Amino acid sequence: MARRRGKTSAIDDLMELVALLPWWAGVLLAIVSYLVLHRWANAPLPVASSPQDIAGMATSSIWRGLAYGGQFLLPFVCAMGALASALRRRERRRLIDTAARNPAADALHGMTWQAFEVLVGESFRRQGYLVEETGGGGADGGVDLVLGKGGDRFLVQCKQWKSFKVGVTVVRELYGVMAARGAAGGFVVTSGRFTQEATDFASGRNIRLIDGEALLQWIRQGRSPARSHPHSPSQPAAAHAPRAPREPTMDAPPPAPASTPAPAQSPAPVSAPDPATAPSCPACAQPMVRRVAKRGASAGHAFWGCSAYPRCRGTKPM
Numbered sequence: 001m002a003r004r005r006g007k008t009s010a011i012d013d014l015m016e017l018v019a020l021l022p023w024w025a026g027v028l029l030a031i032v033s034y035l036v037l038h039r040w041a042n043a044p045l046p047v048a049s050s051p052q053d054i055a056g057m058a059t060s061s062i063w064r065g066l067a068y069g070g071q072f073l074l075p076f077v078c079a080m081g082a083l084a085s086a087l088r089r090r091e092r093r094r095l096i097d098t099a100a101r102n103p104a105a106d107a108l109h110g111m112t113w114q115a116f117e118v119l120v121g122e123s124f125r126r127q128g129y130l131v132e133e134t135g136g137g138g139a140d141g142g143v144d145l146v147l148g149k150g151g152d153r154f155l156v157q158c159k160q161w162k163s164f165k166v167g168v169t170v171v172r173e174l175y176g177v178m179a180a181r182g183a184a185g186g187f188v189v190t191s192g193r194f195t196q197e198a199t200d201f202a203s204g205r206n207i208r209l210i211d212g213e214a215l216l217q218w219i220r221q222g223r224s225p226a227r228s229h230p231h232s233p234s235q236p237a238a239a240h241a242p243r244a245p246r247e248p249t250m251d252a253p254p255p256a257p258a259s260t261p262a263p264a265q266s267p268a269p270v271s272a273p274d275p276a277t278a279p280s281c282p283a284c285a286q287p288m289v290r291r292v293a294k295r296g297a298s299a300g301h302a303f304w305g306c307s308a309y310p311r312c313r314g315t316k317p318m
């Protein structure tokens with residue numbers, strides 16, 4: 001999802017920076033910048049009482065001239081950035097509302113990949129994440145979104161593929177970028193589906209796969225994809241991250257399809273929870289118990305599992 005940009009001026013960069021802020025913040029910056037520069041531009045010049053003061057007067061005149069022009073230019077740039085922020089916010093809402101109202105199963109296939117990235121970003125934003133749109137491609141390893149929540153950073157790749165399933169190569173690439181950049185977790189979001197190899201690779205790792213059906217369900221019902229049933233072909237794979245993202249509370253997830261494979265980790269507890277040492281579940285705040293994975297990439301390793309399993313599938317590393 002590469003989005004190449006040519007060379008930009010300092011004014012373009014400043015306008016883009018303001019556009020990342022809420023629209024009202026851009027308006028406030030425009031007002032404050034005008035008041036400050038207007039006062040500076042109209043300040044009286046110092047009187048030269050000696051030859052040494054002439055250089056100071058010349059410097060002051062130059063700064064006053066810059067302030068005079070800046071009192072119009074800088075507020076205009078901030079105002080344009082605020083307008084761009086408001087228009088983007090309106091576009092994000094329109095995309096969310098259109099996808100939520102569309103009853104078709106292929107509601108995500110009729111949009112461009114740019115609109116798909118905006119839709120995914122707004123979906124995460126509504127779950128409480130801070131979202132930075134990087135544009136993908138280039139030196140960032142194809143990362144389209146960078147999320148922030150609770151001091152953690154998460155990387156997102158968006159794949160608006162209509163005819164092909166997302167394979168394991170994409171998931172491996174994101175996993176490598178996560179390790180290089182020290183991210184707490186990652187998401188691969190597609191409008192289509194994932195191959196079984198991609199699902200198997202993500203199992204037991206701090207990567208969550210969100211296919212088109214799961215994303216639409218998330219948008220329409222306001223549910224977080226990270227709390228869906230793991231390993232289902234139409235649901236994202238569960239992640240057992242060293243620092244798992246804290247998801248907002250919601251209703252119990254719908255029952256998994258009959259063809260859902262068995263989870264990679266056994267839910268059977270090895271020991272009862274000890275209130276003095278057992279942590280609380282990051283998903284539902286219930287006490288956790290010690291469990292041991294019996295199959296998958298983490299077989300034989302102990303981890304904390306929610307005592308409310310299978311109603312809650314929250315996990316934490318030991």
